[in-house]
Amino acid sequence: MKNETKCLHSGYTPENGGPRVMPIYQSTTFKFNSSDEIGEVFNDPTKAHIYTRFTNPTVDVVEKKIAELEGGVAAMCTSSGQMASLMAILNLCSSGDSFVSSSSIYGGTVNLFAYTLKKLNIECIFVDVDSTEEEISAAIKPNTKAIFGETLTNPSLQVLDIEKFAKVAHKNNIPLIVDNTFPTPILCRPIEWGADIVIHSTSKYMDGHALQVGGVIVDSGKFDFTNGKFPEFTEPDESYHGTVYTRDYSFAPYIIKARMQLMRDFGAYPSGHSGFLLNLGLETLALRMERYCKNAQTVAEHLEKTGKFVNVNYPGLKSNKYYNLAQKYMPDGQSGVIALTLKGNKQTAVKFIDGLKLASNEVHVADIRTCVLHPASSTHRQLTEEQLVNCGINPAMVRFSVGLENVDDIIDDIDNSLKNL
Numbered sequence: 273m274k275n276e277t278k279c280l281h282s283g284y285t286p287e288n289g290g291p292r293v294m295p296i297y298q299s300t301t302f303k304f305n306s307s308d309e310i311g312e313v314f315n316d317p318t319k320a321h322i323y324t325r326f327t328n329p330t331v332d333v334v335e336k337k338i339a340e341l342e343g344g345v346a347a348m349c350t351s352s353g354q355m356a357s358l359m360a361i362l363n364l365c366s367s368g369d370s371f372v373s374s375s376s377i378y379g380g381t382v383n384l385f386a387y388t389l390k391k392l393n394i395e396c397i398f399v400d401v402d403s404t405e406e407e408i409s410a411a412i413k414p415n416t417k418a419i420f421g422e423t424l425t426n427p428s429l430q431v432l433d434i435e436k437f438a439k440v441a442h443k444n445n446i447p448l449i450v451d452n453t454f455p456t457p458i459l460c461r462p463i464e465w466g467a468d469i470v471i472h473s474t475s476k477y478m479d480g481h482a483l484q485v486g487g488v489i490v491d492s493g494k495f496d497f498t499n500g501k502f503p504e505f506t507e508p509d510e511s512y513h514g515t516v517y518t519r520d521y522s523f524a525p526y527i528i529k530a531r532m533q534l535m536r537d538f539g540a541y542p543s544g545h546s547g548f549l550l551n552l553g554l555e556t557l558a559l560r561m562e563r564y565c566k567n568a569q570t571v572a573e574h575l576e577k578t579g580k581f582v583n584v585n586y587p588g589l590k591s592n593k594y595y596n597l598a599q600k601y602m603p604d605g606q607s608g609v610i611a612l613t614l615k616g617n618k619q620t621a622v623k624f625i626d627g628l629k630l631a632s633n634e635v636h637v638a639d640i641r642t643c644v645l646h647p648a649s650s651t652h653r654q655l656t657e658e659q660l661v662n663c664g665i666n667p668a669m670v671r672f673s674v675g676l677e678n679v680d681d682i683i684d685d686i687d688n689s690l691k692n693l
């Protein structure tokens with residue numbers, strides 16, 4: 273099936289006389305006829321659902337759908353994108369280990385990697401997104417267990433050269449994890465370019481309607497965890513009656529281990545109702561992505577001509593530094609997000625945003641409704657103008673997330689605000 277069809281049909285096929293729409297299993301638990309049968313499910317938790325702290329039939333449908341969309345073998349939903357990033361790393365790294373990450377990643381992920389994981393004695397070594405193979409390789413140490421990057425970065429819209437990062441990872445026998453939140457599998461499927469694990473904040477385009485925070489981890493099933501670097505995958509798990517993940521679950525050892533260890537112990541799992549809402553978003557994902565891209569391309573081309581911006585940063589513009597990489601990895605479009613830097617200062621950006629009537633000023637991105645945010649007065653508020661420039665956030669930069677309104681209305685709104693500057 274093609275992606276448009278998978279969005280609608282993957283994961284759930286009604287039985288004869290069964291509900292056409294995937295039902296909501298809003299239940300913490302599941303009833304069995306005998307203790308022996310419960311015992312059997314404990315022996316092999318992939319056989320049935322036991323408890324909604326780590327599996328649920330409605331969420332299971334969504335996991336199968338996202339795995340198919342990404343071209344992976346299995347997926348696990350999490351309560352947020354942050355939790356997906358955390359578990360993706362913790363499933364590979366223990367205290368004393370390190371991993372390498374592109375420094376061009378979402379700000380929340382930077383905090384998690386640079387500060388919180390450091391407290392757990394897991395070191396993140398940052399490399400520039402434009403690093404050469406040699407520069408990435410130089411950051412790898414004997415205790416390095418993974419490489420991490422973001423396909424299209426929030427909010428700086430830099431494009432990760434997935435093949436290059438995958439090559440270095442595989443030369444060193446470690447997996448590449450890619451955060452594919454902005455493109456979604458409709459615009460880019462990192463596994464086809466060599467990524468081993470894909471994660472998402474489903475709060476953005478996948479949910480699409482700003483209804484709920486969520487995340488997901490997808491296992492490509494391709495990485496060989498028996499290469500000697502990952503004893504937790506090849507030696508008996510004392511906490512799970514001696515399970516050996518690569519032996520007992522060779523089809524998807526990464527995601528089964530994440531579920532049986534991390535999700536069992538941390539319990540950051542969505543409810544059945546959450547799975548239902550996420551599925552509603554996924555059903556229209558392919559259609560929505562097409563329109564976000566078309567609208568954003570039109571808006572970006574228009575804004576470039578106004579002369580009011582130092583920079584209209586959208587990888588679909590020929591003038592963009594990442595145009596060629598974007599054409600390679602996301603030929604059908606580069607999402608709805610544009611980073612705009614106005615001619616002027618912080619106050620110019622604030623005035624521009626406050627003058628918008630249709631676009632809403634909020635801490636969100638990738639919604640069906642056009643929304644806008646000024647990083648310098650919100651997410652990066654504590655920094656001085658000098659510090660802002662040092663970390664790549666221009667004080668006059670505005671993150672503009674183009675929605676599904678008629679593009680003429682979006683452009684009118686912007687033009688009206690620009691007139692009053």
Ligand SMILES: *Cc1c(COP(=O)(O)O)cnc(C)c1O
Binds near residue numbers: 453
């Ligand atoms: C929002 C975001 C996250 C974090 O996701 P939450 O669902 O907010 O926890 C991670 N990565 C990217 C690229 C994001 O945009």
